[in-house]
Amino acid sequence: MPPLTIIGSPPSAATQRVLxxxxxxxxxxxxxxxxxxxxxxxxEDFLATKNxxxxxxxxxxxxxxxxxxxxxxxxxxxxYQGDSSVQLLPSDVEGVAQVDQYMSVETCQFEPICDAxxxxxxxxxxxxxxxxDPEKVKQYRQDFTNLLTTYEHILNGKRYLCGEFMxxxxxxxxPMGQYMSILEQRTCYYQRIGQMLRVGGDLSGKRKLGKxxxxxxxxxxxxx
Amino acid sequence: MPPLTIIGSPPSAATQRVLxxxxxxxxxxxxxxxxxxxxxxxxEDFLATKNxxxxxxxxxxxxxxxxxxxxxxxxxxxxYQGDSSVQLLPSDVEGVAQVDQYMSVETCQFEPICDAxxxxxxxxxxxxxxxxDPEKVKQYRQDFTNLLTTYEHILNGKRYLCGEFMxxxxxxxxPMGQYMSILEQRTCYYQRIGQMLRVGGDLSGKRKLGKxxxxxxxxxxxxx
Numbered sequence: 001m002p003p004l005t006i007i008g009s010p011p012s013a014a015t016q017r018v019l020x021x022x023x024x025x026x027x028x029x030x031x032x033x034x035x036x037x038x039x040x041x042x043x044e045d046f047l048a049t050k051n052x053x054x055x056x057x058x059x060x061x062x063x064x065x066x067x068x069x070x071x072x073x074x075x076x077x078x079x080y081q082g083d084s085s086v087q088l089l090p091s092d093v094e095g096v097a098q099v100d101q102y103m104s105v106e107t108c109q110f111e112p113i114c115d116a117x118x119x120x121x122x123x124x125x126x127x128x129x130x131x132x133d134p135e136k137v138k139q140y141r142q143d144f145t146n147l148l149t150t151y152e153h154i155l156n157g158k159r160y161l162c163g164e165f166m167x168x169x170x171x172x173x174x175p176m177g178q179y180m181s182i183l184e185q186r187t188c189y190y191q192r193i194g195q196m197l198r199v200g201g202d203l204s205g206k207r208k209l210g211k212x213x214x215x216x217x218x219x220x221x222x223x224x
Numbered sequence: 225m226p227p228l229t230i231i232g233s234p235p236s237a238a239t240q241r242v243l244x245x246x247x248x249x250x251x252x253x254x255x256x257x258x259x260x261x262x263x264x265x266x267x268e269d270f271l272a273t274k275n276x277x278x279x280x281x282x283x284x285x286x287x288x289x290x291x292x293x294x295x296x297x298x299x300x301x302x303x304y305q306g307d308s309s310v311q312l313l314p315s316d317v318e319g320v321a322q323v324d325q326y327m328s329v330e331t332c333q334f335e336p337i338c339d340a341x342x343x344x345x346x347x348x349x350x351x352x353x354x355x356x357d358p359e360k361v362k363q364y365r366q367d368f369t370n371l372l373t374t375y376e377h378i379l380n381g382k383r384y385l386c387g388e389f390m391x392x393x394x395x396x397x398x399p400m401g402q403y404m405s406i407l408e409q410r411t412c413y414y415q416r417i418g419q420m421l422r423v424g425g426d427l428s429g430k431r432k433l434g435k436x437x438x439x440x441x442x443x444x445x446x447x448x
Contacts, residue, residue, distance in 0.1 A: 052374050053333065064318055068332070071324035078317045093302045094288055100295035107331055108292070109277065150276050 004029035007050060008057030009036065013111075013175035014069035015057040020171055021073045025084045070103060073168055088168040095162065102161045102169035113143050114176035121183055144180065228253035231274060232281030233260065237335075237399035238293035239281040244395055245297045249308045294327060297392055312392040319386065326385045326393035337367050338400035345407055368404065 006029050008015030022029050034041050034056050042054045050058045051067040058065060059072045066072050077089050090096055117140040124130045161169045230246065230253050232239030246253050258265050258280050266278045274282045275291040282289060283296045290296050301313050314320055341364040348354045385393045
């Protein structure tokens with residue numbers, strides 16, 4: 001196997017997305033933790049050779065370099081899923097299309113709401129020393145609740161988003177879903193998200209897959 | 225070929241993304257124009273059988289239903305590209321990964337900036353009767369200019385985002401790119417976007433592919 005290097009920061013949701021997939025596929029990799037303090041990700045070398053947008057994560061697979069977390073996940077699966085017992089992408093055209101559909105929902109609807117909520121309730125205080133705006137928090141919480149209601153409708157009678165097996169679509173929801181569960185743990189969001197995506201149990205140390213990804217929850221708590 | 229139905233609204237950028245791909249692949253399809261006035265896309269039937277999020281476009285291919293425009297594009301290519309002379313997705317793992325990478329950049333960076341700009345300069349007036357906030361317009365314009373600078377860096381020495389051939393990554397940029405070109409035509413954005421993505425000429429009626437997609441520009445102008 002060629003040497004894989006994942007350049008990122010474990011607290012970042014996008015990096016976690018790639019790390020979870022790498023762990024599920026049992027891939028050997030080197031994690032290069034980006035140095036935020038020295039602004040390594042905005043350095044001339046990083047922009048020229050890793051990602052011109054100055055964002056993480058970045059994957060290096062031999063001479064091949066790739067950025068954007070969801071694209072990296074799909075690449076790792078396309079190239080290495082064959083060696084793994086975990087099948088995160090189906091082999092039929094319709095099955096792949098459904099995974100793409102729910103990944104797009106995660107990208108365009110789920111993450112933006114989670115991100116806005118996290119910025120208002122957590123990052124605003126940490127980065128700017130400002131208090132959350134109660135009206136915005138109320139609105140984002142309502143938006144998220146409405147979204148979960150639709151997810152519950154989708155998951156009615158199914159174990160995972162695409163049916164009986166966990167796919168990349170479920171995994172992609174995990175990092176921001178866990179942020180929301182931690183930020184909102186007092187209001188039972190954890191249980192609701194876990195039940196909603198059917199991945200909380202599988203990926204949080206409670207079931208079979210948990211041991212592979214338990215590192216994720218610990219790092220979350222370290223950050224928060 | 226099974227009967228394809230595209231449910232959407234031609235002025236919507238997401239619908240246009242699917243229509244362009246369908247035209248490039250020379251697919252026969254029925255376009256069902258959604259009735260916004262009767263809120264057809266929020267009706268009980270639409271939410272239950274088409275898209276639970278109440279959004280367009282939706283594809284129906286026989287009994288198979290799919291939503292989210294970029295997922296629909298990939299599905300159409302995976303299923304029907306074989307019959308077409310246009311190759312919008314490469315066949316190698318690294319090539320597909322690069323298309324995914326630039327599609328993700330389009331989704332997460334390009335569209336949000338274009339969308340924010342269009343909302344402030346156009347939709348705010350149409351929908352709310354309010355004037356644009358000059359400070360916001362200035363900020364969005366600067367954000368977009370910065371983004372274009374990075375795209376120009378990426379395209380240095382290449383004809384398209386992924387090399388010498390137009391892929392789905394380029395096509396996905398077209399609808400919002402054209403909105404920007406129309407909104408900002410007095411400031412030479414059209415030329416800059418066209419040059420940037422190398423698709424303006426190819427898809428606007430000036431070159432070989434233009435005739436297939438010229439309908440798009442006309443519909444744009446009808447809307448605006």
